[in-house]
Amino acid sequence: MAVAVREINGVELEQLIAEGKVLADFYSKVCGPCKMLSFVLNDVAKNVDNVEIVKLDFDENKETVEKYGVVGYPTLILFNNGQEVERLKGLQQKPIIQRMIER
Template sequence: MAVTVREITGEELDQLVIQGKVLVDFYSKTCGPCKMLSFVLKDIAKGIDDTEIVMLDYDVNKEAVEKYGVSGYPTLIFFENGQEVERMKGLQQKPVILQMIKAG
């Protein structure tokens, strides 16, 4: 069963990361690489079922950006059971992101 990529708020993120596997994309609506990354994430979501993929608007969720130490966009953070497992900055390719999820 595929997952759906969805947008969440900082408050929702705090609740979501404490359980299971979550890949968070900190993005900006004005960022070209962020837009390209969203297509990659939607493609990845079609083939996985054990990892939640969510997007968090960098410009709107400043508290979450500060809390998680995000210094630019796009930034991907992979969480498992409340712990940050890995972080990547910039536009990433599908195989690199899949490796990050599988390693977690």
């Protein structure tokens, strides 16, 4: 079963990561690689069901960006039960993201 990629804010992220596995995409609306990554994440979402995939606007979630030490975009952070498991910076390809989620 597929999951849907959805946009959330920092408060929602804190609630989600406490409950299970979450892949958070920190992005900017003006970033070319971020836009390309959105297409990749939508494709990844079609093939996974054990993770929530969410997007957080870098500029609208400054507190959360600072809390997790995100210094550039796009940045993907995989959380599992409230803990950061892995982090990828920059545009990533589908196989790399899927391997990250499956670990």
